[in-house]
Amino acid sequence: MRGVGNRLSALASALLLLAACARSGAAIRVDEAWARPTAGSGPGVAYLSITNDGDQPDRLVGARSPCCATVEIHHTQVSEGRMSMVPIENGIAFAPGATVDLMPGGYHLMLFEPIEPLRTGMRFVVTLEFEQNGEIPVEIEVRR
Amino acid sequence: MRRTRSALGVLLVVAAGACGPAEPEFYGTTRPEVGPPEDFTLTDQYGKPYRLRDHRGKVVLLFFGYAHCPDVCPVTLSNWARVEEALAAQGDVEFVFVTVDPERDTIERLRDHLEIFSDNFRGLTGSEEQVTPVYEAFGIFRKKVPFSSSAIGYVVDHSTLMLLLDREGKVRVTLPFDADPDMIVHDIRRLLAS
Numbered sequence: 001m002r003g004v005g006n007r008l009s010a011l012a013s014a015l016l017l018l019a020a021c022a023r024s025g026a027a028i029r030v031d032e033a034w035a036r037p038t039a040g041s042g043p044g045v046a047y048l049s050i051t052n053d054g055d056q057p058d059r060l061v062g063a064r065s066p067c068c069a070t071v072e073i074h075h076t077q078v079s080e081g082r083m084s085m086v087p088i089e090n091g092i093a094f095a096p097g098a099t100v101d102l103m104p105g106g107y108h109l110m111l112f113e114p115i116e117p118l119r120t121g122m123r124f125v126v127t128l129e130f131e132q133n134g135e136i137p138v139e140i141e142v143r144r
Numbered sequence: 145m146r147r148t149r150s151a152l153g154v155l156l157v158v159a160a161g162a163c164g165p166a167e168p169e170f171y172g173t174t175r176p177e178v179g180p181p182e183d184f185t186l187t188d189q190y191g192k193p194y195r196l197r198d199h200r201g202k203v204v205l206l207f208f209g210y211a212h213c214p215d216v217c218p219v220t221l222s223n224w225a226r227v228e229e230a231l232a233a234q235g236d237v238e239f240v241f242v243t244v245d246p247e248r249d250t251i252e253r254l255r256d257h258l259e260i261f262s263d264n265f266r267g268l269t270g271s272e273e274q275v276t277p278v279y280e281a282f283g284i285f286r287k288k289v290p291f292s293s294s295a296i297g298y299v300v301d302h303s304t305l306m307l308l309l310d311r312e313g314k315v316r317v318t319l320p321f322d323a324d325p326d327m328i329v330h331d332i333r334r335l336l337a338s
Contacts, residue, residue, distance in 0.1 A: 036218050039256035039281065070295050076215055078321070082285055083216045084301040102216045102314050105322065114280055114297040144222060144260075 012048045019074060027054025028094075028133045032101075033126075033140045037110065044059075044111035045070070046140050048127060052094035055124045056135070060100075061091035062129040069113035078105055091131070118142045157251075164174045170334055171327035172308065172319035181313030182281045185291050186242065186268040189255035191293060194268055196240075203335045204238040204309040205328070207321070208302055210245035211257040216304055217241075219322050221261040226325035227332070228262055237332060239265040244286040244302045271276045282307060282315070 033048040044067075052058050063071040065074055073088045092107060102108050109126065111118070118124075122142040127135050160287035170255055185195040201277050203223065209217030216309070224239050231237055241258065246269050251259075254267030269275070279286050287301045307316040 036222075037260050039260050040253065041213075042211055042253070042257060045218065047215075072294055072296075073295070074214055078216065080271055081303055081305050081320070082301060083213075083304050083321075085214065085289070085291065085299040104219045108295070110213050110296065111215055138202065144225070 019032060027052060027056070028058065028128075028136050029140045030128070030136070032036050033138050035118055035124075035140050035142050037120050037142055037144060038111075038114055040117065041113060044114055044118050046071075046109040046111060047102050047104065048109075048138065048140070049099060049103075049142075050094065050128075051099040052096055055096050056132055057096060058094045058133055059091045059131040060094070061131055063109055063126050064129070065124060065126040067112065067114055067118065067124040067126070068111040070114065072110045073107065074110050075107050076105055087143060120144055152235060170331045172306075172323065172331050175315050177314055177316065181220065181229055181309070182315075183313070184274075184278045184281065186270040186274060186278065187251060189251050189258055189267040189269075191251050192264060199238050200313050201311050202236045202238050202241055203311060203330070203332050204313070206240050206242065206282070206307040206309060206315075208244050208279065208282070208286070210243050210300055211249050211253050211301075212296060213300075214243060215256045216321050220304075220306060221258070221265065222327065223323065223325045224265065225261045227328045228264060230325065230329045231332065235334075236336060238328070241265055241267045242265070242278060243269045243275070244269060244279070244284070244300050245288075252277035256317050300304075308332065308335060310338065 029051040031049045034042055038044040057103040065071050073092065075086045075088055077084050077086055100107065105110060120142055124140055125137050127137045127141055128137055183197045185193055188194040207220050228239065249269050251269060254269055257328045258267045285303045288298055289301055290298050304321040306319045306321060307315050310316045316335060317326060
């Protein structure tokens with residue numbers, strides 16, 4: 001009887017874990033999440049590396065954070081010694097197995113109107129919004 | 145005798161291998177020394193006039209950017225902080241950041257922004273009439289681009305090259321915005337020694 005109870009308990013735990021994975025979008029893996037410090041009410045910028053470990057394509061369509069009023073996905077292009085900013089109309093596409101690095105000089109998250117200046121050592125959460133995998137919270141560390 | 149020559153040959157080969165490839169004179173792109181040095185006077189982040197000519201005798205790193213710049217300008221300023229650290233005992237170097245966004249970059253805004261990176265960097269601003277001739281003199285591209293779908297309102301597309309001015313105030317070397325700090329340090333030391 002105890003054996004059956006243990007098996008039921010293990011099954012329940014597994015189901016809970018599966019449910020948690022489904023909510024957090026386990027197919028999406030995020031590494032190297034960091035942001036630069038800011039001053040005053042000036043905007044901040046966050047970088048991260050995102051990998052689609054799943055077998056279905058997905059798309060990063062938005063982000064939000066309690067750290068600031070709005071979070072936007074931007075893309076900087078540097079060509080022939082000039083930089084320009086390109087609006088992201090349809091998010092960032094992730095083929096199965098693909099990694100996209102949001103890094104200096106490319107894609108990045110802009111953090112507008114921070115509630116307080118982002119100081120080195122601070123940590124905050126940004127929730128990434130994916131078309132298929134839903135919302136995925138990510139912890140971001142502020143560093144220079 | 146033959147044995148001595150062989151040993152000498154081996155020694156030379158070993159020595160050449162240890163030296164590795166020769167270091168370039170400059171990692172950046174050099175510019176010919178033509179024409180008189182440029183000059184300008186703008187206002188620094190403390191509200192004081194800053195005249196470039198007053199800093200002859202020093203090597204000047206010059207970059208044109210803005211405080212709302214998403215990531216190209218912070219990359220440059222972060223690297224400058226490492227360069228400043230490496231040159232700590234060397235002096236005679238000015239780090240000058242000229243805004244391409246005088247509308248938003250007030251002296252207070254520049255002061256707040258530069259303090260993130262170093263207390264020793266100079267941030268310069270001025271009226272449109274004051275900054276435009278400076279961009280022209282140094283061949284800096286700058287264009288305000290509306291970005292209505294974003295909270296940023298507008299962005300400023302701009303040149304990303306870093307300029308190195310020699311002790312006479314002439315532009316001698318240009319480097320990309322993300323140049324390795326070690327390479328920047330190398331080129332500055334070359335200019336300081338020349």
